[in-house]
Amino acid sequence: MADREARTSTDEEDASLLRGNHEEHDPPTLGERINSIAQEPLTPLSKILLVLVLALLLTTSIFVGLFAGSQHRLRLEREDRKHHPAPTASSPPHTGTATTTATATATATSTARTTTTVILPPIPVPTGAPEEKACLDPSCIILSASILSSLDPSKDPCDDFYDFANGAWLNANPLPADKSSFGQFEHLAQQNKQVIQKILESNYSAASTDYDKEIFAKLKDFYTSCLDEKRLDEIGQLPLIEFVNTVRKLYSGKSRDTKKPDDEEGDDEDDEKKRKKDGLTAALAFLHSRGIGALFNFDIEGDVGVDPNHMALWFSQPDFVLPSKEYYSEKAIVKVYKDVVERLLVALADENEELQRRRTISPGFVSNEDANVWPPWPWPPWGGDDDPPKKDPSDNKTMGAHKLAKQVVQFEARLAEASLDLDLLQDPIATYNPAPLSNLTEVLSQVDFPTYFSTFTPRWFPKRIIITYPAYMSSLEKILDDTPSGVIEAYLITRAALTLSPYLGMGTEAWQAQRQLMEALTGIKKGAVGDRAEYCVGQVESNLGFAAGRYFIQEVFGGNSKKKGTKVITDIVKAFKISLKDIDWVDQKSAKAAAEKADAIRIKVGYPTSPNTEDARSIARYYNNVAVDKKDFFGNVLSSTKSELFKKWLQLGRKRDPDSWEMFPSTVNAYFNPPANEIVFPAGILQPPFFSHKWPNYLAYGAFGQVASHELTHAFDSAGRLYNQDGKLEQWWTNSTSEGFQRKQDCIVKQYSAYSIDDGKGGRIHVNGNLTSGENIGDTGLVQAFRAWNAQFEASKKAGYEYLLPGLNFTREQLFFISFARIWARAMKPAAAVQRIRTDPHSPSRYRVDGTVSNIPEFAQAFKCSKHAKLNPPKEKRCIFWG
Structure with missing residues (x-):
C-alpha cells in the first residue's frame, strides 16, 4: 500500500469570486x-x-x-x-x-x-510510522501463498494454535494410503528424494572425475537393482533362503569340523554344551555383522565416565520385533505376530526344493551354500526340540510351524519383559555401568565373546565394557538355558527373515508375511504400496547416503544457506547465554558453567568433512568396500550394511573423529550428541518449510530457529545436562541448581502427562511424560529463538532481511510463531499414533506446538490472548524454564 500523507479535509480557495455585469x-x-x-x-x-x-x-x-x-x-x-x-x-x-x-x-x-478566520476541520497526523511496502517479487508471493494455504482462520490461535496454523494444510494433504504418518518432515523428505531421483536418472554432469564416475556408477547400479522388480520376482526367495541356510549351518556347528581325534576323550555333555555355544556365537556374529538384531546389541561410543572421546564397547538389550512391551500383552497383535512367524517358517521349510527350482530358472545365480553338507537334518525341527527330528509329512507341516511360532513369540516376550523400560533407558547415569569383560563372559556363558569379537576384526580387543542394564544380561542367561535349541534357532531365522524380506520381490511369501505385521502395527491400508522409485531412492540414501549427499548439496545447498543457517544457530547460542542471568533456578556458578558448555558446543551445518562430501576421492574411499551389482539388490543392501558396521567396529579403542557425522546430508532431521557435545544440521532440513537463506528472518528464526534451539537445549535437558562441556558424565551444576531444574522438569512431566490421543478404538492413551520430558524440554528452547530474532531485528531490518510479505495481515511476531507451528503439521494413523506414544520420546505434534507456546508468554502477547485463553495460562501454571 502506498504511503499516506497528512492533508486537510477541505481545500483552501485563494482567488476572489468573479462578479457578473448585473x-x-x-x-x-x-x-x-x-x-x-x-x-x-x-x-x-x-x-x-x-x-x-x-x-x-x-x-x-x-x-x-x-x-x-x-x-x-x-x-x-x-x-x-x-x-x-x-x-x-x-x-x-x-x-x-x-x-x-x-x-x-x-x-x-x-x-x-x-x-x-476560516474554520478548518482537524488535520490528522499519521497513526504510526509510515506503512512499509510488502515485497511483490514472485518468490515473495509464492511464499506468502504457502503460508496462507496452511492456515485455518476459523480456529482461535489462543486456544488451538496447532490447528490454526496447520488446518488447511492437513485438509489439503490427506494421509496417503501407503503411509502411516505424513507431515511436513515427510513431505520435505519426499522432495529431497525427488532431487536425488532426478540426479540418478540422468547422466549427471558433475560426475567428471574418475572418482566421481566411480561413486556415481555405484549409486546408479544400486538404484537400478532396486527398481528391477521383474528380476526380483524371478529370483524370488532364493537370496533369503541362502542367507537363512548359512545361519542354520552356523548355528548347528556344521560349518566347522567339530569331530574329536580318536585318542581324545571327553564328556559328551560338555561337548554338546560347547557345540551349542560355538553355534550360537557363530550365528549371532553373522547376523549382527549384517545389521540383524537378536538377543543383545553392541555399540561403539565414547566412554562418558572416563574419556568421552575414547571409543568404548557398550552392551545393551536389542530392539524387539514388536515395538514395546505393551504389544506382547495385546492378544490381537500377538496373534498377527504368531501368524507371520508361522508363515515365514513354512515358507522357508522347503528350501531344498526352492533352491533347485531357482537354480533352474536363474542358472547364473550361484549359491554360496554347499548342498552336500547342508541341511544336516530336515528343517524345521517339527518333531522335537534338540534332537534331529524325523521329517514330518507335508500335512503336518503347518501344525508343526504353528507350535514353533507360538514358542518363538513366547521366547521373545520373555526377552522383552526382562528389558529396561524405554523411559529409564534414557537415563545416562543409570545406564552407565562399566565392568571388566569377564563380567559379561562369566554371566552370559552361552556365548564365546572373544570369538564373536574376532568376526568384526577390531584393532583393539576390549578388556572393559559398559553395560546399560546388567539385570538384562543375567535374565538373558536364564532364558537361554530354559529355551530349547530349536526355538532359539527358529527365533534367529525369523529375525533374519523379517529384516531382509523387504528386499525381496513383493510376490514372495516372505515379503507378504512381514508386510502383514507392518500393516497391523502401523495401520497402513492392506495392499497399499507406495511409489517404487521413491522407495528405491530411500534405499540409496540409507545405504550410500554420503555419496548421494555429495550431489544433493550441489543441487540444493548453494548461496548463503550454510552461512545464514550457521548465523541463526550462533545467534541462538548468544541468546541462551544472555538469558542465563535471568533464570531463577540457575545460580551464578552454574550459569557460568552452562555458558562455557554452550561456547564449547561444536556446530555442524550442511554436510560433513569426514567423509568429505566436497571431495570425491574421500567419498570413493569411504565406500571402497561396498560391492554393488545392478542385478543383486538383496546383496547390495547386505554389502553396504556390513561395510558400515565394520567401519564402526574399527573405531573401538580409538579417539573419536571430531568431523564424523551420524546423518547423511539429505536427511530431514538434526541431532545433539552428548558425548561429542555437538549439534548437527544436515542440508536436508535446511529447506522450506524449515529454512531458506532468502526468507525474511522472522520466518527463518521461527521455523529453523526452533530446530536449532531444540538441539541446543538438549545440551541442558534432563539427560544432556548431566554431561559437562567435554561430554563427560559428572555433576557440574550446584545442588541448588539441580534441585531447581528438577522442579521445572516435574512441571513439564505433569503438563504433558495430561495430554492424550485417540487410540482409534474409542479410548484415550496418555502421553508418557517421563519418556518425553527430554524432548519437551528441548522444545522449550523456542523462546531462545524468539529472543535471538529480536536481538538481531534492528540490524536485520536495516539490511533488508525483515521485509514484509503480501497479503499476510499478521505482525512479524505472529508470523514467527506461525512459521514455527507449520513445521509440525502431521497426519497419522491411529495405530501409528499409539505406537509413537509407547515408543517415541517425542510428544505428538499437536502438543509439540500447543504445549510449547503455552509456556511462552511472548506468544500470548503477540496474539493478544485473553487471560482466559487456553494457551495463556496464569504464570503459576506455566512451566517456564529459561526465565
Whole structure:
C-alpha cells in the first residue's frame, strides 16, 4: 500500500469570486450584509449580540473539528483493521496523537473592519510510522501463498494454535494410503528424494572425475537393482533362503569340523554344551555383522565416565520385533505376530526344493551354500526340540510351524519383559555401568565373546565394557538355558527373515508375511504400496547416503544457506547465554558453567568433512568396500550394511573423529550428541518449510530457529545436562541448581502427562511424560529463538532481511510463531499414533506446538490472548524454564 500523507479535509480557495455585469441587481450576500452592519455605529445591544454570535461560532467550530477528527480516526482504524487484522485481537496500538483543533478569532482594526478566520476541520497526523511496502517479487508471493494455504482462520490461535496454523494444510494433504504418518518432515523428505531421483536418472554432469564416475556408477547400479522388480520376482526367495541356510549351518556347528581325534576323550555333555555355544556365537556374529538384531546389541561410543572421546564397547538389550512391551500383552497383535512367524517358517521349510527350482530358472545365480553338507537334518525341527527330528509329512507341516511360532513369540516376550523400560533407558547415569569383560563372559556363558569379537576384526580387543542394564544380561542367561535349541534357532531365522524380506520381490511369501505385521502395527491400508522409485531412492540414501549427499548439496545447498543457517544457530547460542542471568533456578556458578558448555558446543551445518562430501576421492574411499551389482539388490543392501558396521567396529579403542557425522546430508532431521557435545544440521532440513537463506528472518528464526534451539537445549535437558562441556558424565551444576531444574522438569512431566490421543478404538492413551520430558524440554528452547530474532531485528531490518510479505495481515511476531507451528503439521494413523506414544520420546505434534507456546508468554502477547485463553495460562501454571 502506498504511503499516506497528512492533508486537510477541505481545500483552501485563494482567488476572489468573479462578479457578473448585473451585480447591482443581485441580492446582497451575507458578507455584504455583515460589512454593511460593520459600517454602521454599534449599539450596546449589537455589541452584545456580536460577542454571542462569535462565541457560538467558536464553540460550533470546536465541536465540528472534534467530530471530524473522531470520524477520521475511525475511518483510519477501519482501514488499518482491513489491511492489518489480527486473527483474534486488534493489531498493536499505534503511537502518536491524532487530534488537532482549529480556532476562530475576531480582530478589530483601526478602521473597525471585522475579520473572521476560516474554520478548518482537524488535520490528522499519521497513526504510526509510515506503512512499509510488502515485497511483490514472485518468490515473495509464492511464499506468502504457502503460508496462507496452511492456515485455518476459523480456529482461535489462543486456544488451538496447532490447528490454526496447520488446518488447511492437513485438509489439503490427506494421509496417503501407503503411509502411516505424513507431515511436513515427510513431505520435505519426499522432495529431497525427488532431487536425488532426478540426479540418478540422468547422466549427471558433475560426475567428471574418475572418482566421481566411480561413486556415481555405484549409486546408479544400486538404484537400478532396486527398481528391477521383474528380476526380483524371478529370483524370488532364493537370496533369503541362502542367507537363512548359512545361519542354520552356523548355528548347528556344521560349518566347522567339530569331530574329536580318536585318542581324545571327553564328556559328551560338555561337548554338546560347547557345540551349542560355538553355534550360537557363530550365528549371532553373522547376523549382527549384517545389521540383524537378536538377543543383545553392541555399540561403539565414547566412554562418558572416563574419556568421552575414547571409543568404548557398550552392551545393551536389542530392539524387539514388536515395538514395546505393551504389544506382547495385546492378544490381537500377538496373534498377527504368531501368524507371520508361522508363515515365514513354512515358507522357508522347503528350501531344498526352492533352491533347485531357482537354480533352474536363474542358472547364473550361484549359491554360496554347499548342498552336500547342508541341511544336516530336515528343517524345521517339527518333531522335537534338540534332537534331529524325523521329517514330518507335508500335512503336518503347518501344525508343526504353528507350535514353533507360538514358542518363538513366547521366547521373545520373555526377552522383552526382562528389558529396561524405554523411559529409564534414557537415563545416562543409570545406564552407565562399566565392568571388566569377564563380567559379561562369566554371566552370559552361552556365548564365546572373544570369538564373536574376532568376526568384526577390531584393532583393539576390549578388556572393559559398559553395560546399560546388567539385570538384562543375567535374565538373558536364564532364558537361554530354559529355551530349547530349536526355538532359539527358529527365533534367529525369523529375525533374519523379517529384516531382509523387504528386499525381496513383493510376490514372495516372505515379503507378504512381514508386510502383514507392518500393516497391523502401523495401520497402513492392506495392499497399499507406495511409489517404487521413491522407495528405491530411500534405499540409496540409507545405504550410500554420503555419496548421494555429495550431489544433493550441489543441487540444493548453494548461496548463503550454510552461512545464514550457521548465523541463526550462533545467534541462538548468544541468546541462551544472555538469558542465563535471568533464570531463577540457575545460580551464578552454574550459569557460568552452562555458558562455557554452550561456547564449547561444536556446530555442524550442511554436510560433513569426514567423509568429505566436497571431495570425491574421500567419498570413493569411504565406500571402497561396498560391492554393488545392478542385478543383486538383496546383496547390495547386505554389502553396504556390513561395510558400515565394520567401519564402526574399527573405531573401538580409538579417539573419536571430531568431523564424523551420524546423518547423511539429505536427511530431514538434526541431532545433539552428548558425548561429542555437538549439534548437527544436515542440508536436508535446511529447506522450506524449515529454512531458506532468502526468507525474511522472522520466518527463518521461527521455523529453523526452533530446530536449532531444540538441539541446543538438549545440551541442558534432563539427560544432556548431566554431561559437562567435554561430554563427560559428572555433576557440574550446584545442588541448588539441580534441585531447581528438577522442579521445572516435574512441571513439564505433569503438563504433558495430561495430554492424550485417540487410540482409534474409542479410548484415550496418555502421553508418557517421563519418556518425553527430554524432548519437551528441548522444545522449550523456542523462546531462545524468539529472543535471538529480536536481538538481531534492528540490524536485520536495516539490511533488508525483515521485509514484509503480501497479503499476510499478521505482525512479524505472529508470523514467527506461525512459521514455527507449520513445521509440525502431521497426519497419522491411529495405530501409528499409539505406537509413537509407547515408543517415541517425542510428544505428538499437536502438543509439540500447543504445549510449547503455552509456556511462552511472548506468544500470548503477540496474539493478544485473553487471560482466559487456553494457551495463556496464569504464570503459576506455566512451566517456564529459561526465565
